């Protein structure tokens with residue numbers, strides 16, 4: 001169990017983000033309680049990546065607030081983010097994990113132990129000394145998830161983690177993600193892949209033009225989408 005109070009729920013409270021003179025995110029409000037895998041779904045340009053970056057603190061809302069559970073200030077390391085194209089340092093697989101841990105202030109022996117645990121957990125032990133940049137796309141994404149997992153996040157943000165991958169590598173990453181959720185890690189990920197959302201999501205947050213149009217259980221979203229935009233998207237009609 002956690003030795004300190006949870007950072008969850010996360011509360012996104014009337015958040016807007018302005019850029020290039022446009023309102024790219026418009027009055028977004030939702031909560032993320034602990035548990036489950038929520039998918040941010042929506043067409044290209046809907047604002048999925050921006051939403052994740054705002055939640056993770058990489059961008060500051062122009063209006064509104066991102067709030068973590070009471071008393072969670074200063075525990076930003078309990079949420080981690082995995083990007084669409086993972087950034088691999090020009091170092092070994094193991095050193096990529098160790099570097100992230102060092103940056104998070106984890107000291108020597110614990111760093112080694114956690115890095116080894118992460119390599120074993122994600123099937124990368126035999127690759128430990130190889131150059132990370134020479135891994136395949138699927139292996140790099142696996143390493144990116146291992147690197148985030150080593151930080152022991154309560155909440156993991158993933159931005160289109162499989163959009164660059166073939167179906168076999170995609171399936172592998174999806175299995176890993178289901179495993180993380182079973183371990184108790186809460187996941188918020190973006191995708192525009194409907195099949196993936198159907199396979200993984202317990203909850204769907206449907207975005208369109210920077211607005212949250214629907215927030216529903218995956219079951220009810222797919223069975224009975226409430227908005228015309230979501231119905232069009234599910235029918236393959238909503239491009240923008």
Ligand SMILES: Nc1ncnc2c1ncn2[C@@H]1O[C@H](COP(=O)(O)OP(=O)(O)OP(=O)(O)O)[C@@H](O)[C@H]1O
Pocket residue numbers: 019020024042043044045046047048049050051190192
């Ligand atoms: N920092 C920024 N400044 C200005 N405009 C931006 C910025 N970041 C993103 N945008 C624009 O905001 C809109 C939403 O972008 P975002 O990347 O969040 O969409 P998305 O839903 O993740 O799309 P995709 O599925 O194509 O990745 C796009 O029109 C994008 O060009």
